[in-house]
Amino acid sequence: MSFTTLSLTLLFVFIPLILSKTLHLGLEKDTIIATLRSIIQLLAVGYILKFIFESDSLLYILLMIVLMVVAATLNARKKGANIKGITWKVAITLITVEIIVQSILLGFEIVPATAQYIIPISGMAIGNSMVLAILFLNRFQGELDSHKDETELILSLGGTPKQAIHHQLITAIKASMIPTIESQKTIGLVQLPGMMSGQIIAGADPVQAVQFQLMVLFMLLTSAAVSSSILGFLSYPTLFNDRMQMLKEKF
Amino acid sequence: MNTIYQPAIHFHNIDYEIDGHKILQQITGSFPTGYITTLVGPSGAGKTTLLKLCNGLISPTAGEIYINDKPINTIDPVLLRRHVGIALQSAPMIKGTVYTNLSLPKKLQGISLSREEAISFLEDVGLDQSFLDQDAMDLSGGQRQRVSIARTLVNKSDILLLDEITSALDQNSVKEVENLIVKINKKYNVTIIWITHNLEQAIHIGHYTWVMMDGRVIETGESTFLKLPTKELVRQFVQGGLA
Numbered sequence: 458m459s460f461t462t463l464s465l466t467l468l469f470v471f472i473p474l475i476l477s478k479t480l481h482l483g484l485e486k487d488t489i490i491a492t493l494r495s496i497i498q499l500l501a502v503g504y505i506l507k508f509i510f511e512s513d514s515l516l517y518i519l520l521m522i523v524l525m526v527v528a529a530t531l532n533a534r535k536k537g538a539n540i541k542g543i544t545w546k547v548a549i550t551l552i553t554v555e556i557i558v559q560s561i562l563l564g565f566e567i568v569p570a571t572a573q574y575i576i577p578i579s580g581m582a583i584g585n586s587m588v589l590a591i592l593f594l595n596r597f598q599g600e601l602d603s604h605k606d607e608t609e610l611i612l613s614l615g616g617t618p619k620q621a622i623h624h625q626l627i628t629a630i631k632a633s634m635i636p637t638i639e640s641q642k643t644i645g646l647v648q649l650p651g652m653m654s655g656q657i658i659a660g661a662d663p664v665q666a667v668q669f670q671l672m673v674l675f676m677l678l679t680s681a682a683v684s685s686s687i688l689g690f691l692s693y694p695t696l697f698n699d700r701m702q703m704l705k706e707k708f
Numbered sequence: 709m710n711t712i713y714q715p716a717i718h719f720h721n722i723d724y725e726i727d728g729h730k731i732l733q734q735i736t737g738s739f740p741t742g743y744i745t746t747l748v749g750p751s752g753a754g755k756t757t758l759l760k761l762c763n764g765l766i767s768p769t770a771g772e773i774y775i776n777d778k779p780i781n782t783i784d785p786v787l788l789r790r791h792v793g794i795a796l797q798s799a800p801m802i803k804g805t806v807y808t809n810l811s812l813p814k815k816l817q818g819i820s821l822s823r824e825e826a827i828s829f830l831e832d833v834g835l836d837q838s839f840l841d842q843d844a845m846d847l848s849g850g851q852r853q854r855v856s857i858a859r860t861l862v863n864k865s866d867i868l869l870l871d872e873i874t875s876a877l878d879q880n881s882v883k884e885v886e887n888l889i890v891k892i893n894k895k896y897n898v899t900i901i902w903i904t905h906n907l908e909q910a911i912h913i914g915h916y917t918w919v920m921m922d923g924r925v926i927e928t929g930e931s932t933f934l935k936l937p938t939k940e941l942v943r944q945f946v947q948g949g950l951a
């Protein structure tokens with residue numbers, strides 16, 4: 458696609474702008490900001506990726522991954538302001554997911570160890586892990602709030618913090634994983650996954666594209682399970698003190 | 709108090725604050741081993757807060773609490789809470805059946821409670837065995853309160869903290885629960901601290917009574933002092949309370 462053709466696609470931006478104006482949705486400003494940001498961010502990423510692919514230096518690949526982890530951490534930690542050391546906990550979670558994913562993919566030589574594979578896959582793994590972290594933290598806080606009495610009850614009967622929070626922790630881990638699992642059940646029936654569509658449009662063999670998509674789906678299952686479990690088990694101890702008391706401000 | 713006794717729990721200059729609000733102030737006193745002490749006072753006086761201090765659900769901002777002469781902070785929280793059992797005011801239930809709830813204290817220790825044992829705890833609080841498999845969420849307020857008491861008894865604690873455990877019960881059930889607690893107190897020499905809004909109950913069940921108001925203990929003594937209070941504040945409270 459040339460940039461001239463790309464600029465024609467801006468028609469897709471004008472339609473919502475006009476609708477927003479006529480229906481008084483008040484979304485013009487946000488639409489324009491969103492458009493500009495996506496143009497700038499994606500073009501920047503495109504050129505950076507091009508540069509990294511051409512240099513094929515391990516250092517740049519690592520740098521790129523670090524950047525992704527930092528950006529994802531800063532984004533996800535907002536939901537866990539309540540949890541002490543949340544920044545590090547989210548970062549450790551994302552890094553663990555990345556290490557597991559790459560160890561399997563590169564370790565078994567499922568994909569070649571080149572920037573062209575490592576970076577997009579890292580992006581998907583870390584991005585998914587970030588979304589899962591946010592889902593988990595949201596749900597966990599909700600569970601804590603709504604089951605405060607049960608937590609106190611279990612402590613009062615001589616249960617440990619882990620026992621007192623077990624139900625809420627498991628519910629939150631489970632709830633955050635369900636969208637990932639559910640979306641895979643219907644995948645391909647209605648909507649083709651974005652990555653696969655992209656490959657097919659770019660001219661790849663559909664079966665080849667499906668194989669890669671399946672790999673990504675399986676990887677996302679690991680990413681989901683590992684993310685919420687690690688984050689869950691790192692988070693819950695900060696809700697109690699060493700006398701096994703609920704910290705008032707956390708519940 | 710004129711009897712010589714061993715304190716099961718002793719408070720020394722206890723303060724408790726939340727966000728700068730003084731909830732309890734300068735509380736000093738003992739709960740004698742093997743006796744029932746009733747705790748009365750207007751809503752918001754700090755009774756529940758005082759009870760939660762006793763089994764370490766919260767810690768005082770200042771002062772020292774001793775359990776059988778041991779500073780509370782030196783006792784492992786899990787052992788402390790099994791030794792000092794509490795029936796919480798809200799009688800919370802965990803998801804599941806009545807049996808799930810009754811076996812909870814044992815389950816937390818990795819042991820199971822047999823159905824026979826569970827039934828005998830239920831019968832103690834005047835519920836028959838048909839309740840065992842009922843969903844705990846479907847219980848009435850009074851049934852819930854009784855299951856909560858039974859569940860607290862499962863740990864066979866030496867000290868029992870009871871927070872308004874008969875507030876949702878009918879006359880007959882109140883008598884049943886009172887008799888049960890008195891029996892446990894006599895038979896096993898269990899020390900009991902019982903919060904109640906029912907002053908008659910406080911007098912006839914209690915050996916001793918504490919009157920609390922605005923985060924302070926304003927009078928203590930043998931429970932009969934409530935019949936003829938000498939302090940003006942206590943008199944006002946008793947008259948308001950009996951009315």
Ligand SMILES: Nc1ncnc2c1ncn2[C@@H]1O[C@H](COP(=O)(O)OP(=O)(O)OP(=O)(O)O)[C@@H](O)[C@H]1O
Nearest residue numbers: 705726731749750751752753754755756757758797
């Ligand atoms: N977690 C908390 N956060 C803020 N304030 C609290 C908290 N727990 C108790 N308080 C306040 O402390 C005071 C004493 O509460 P407490 O529950 O001990 O009273 P109470 O004597 O048991 O009352 P009631 O008879 O209504 O049960 C109240 O003013 C209450 O609002």
Ligand SMILES: [Mg+2]
Nearest residue numbers: 755756757797
């Ligand atoms: Mg209370």
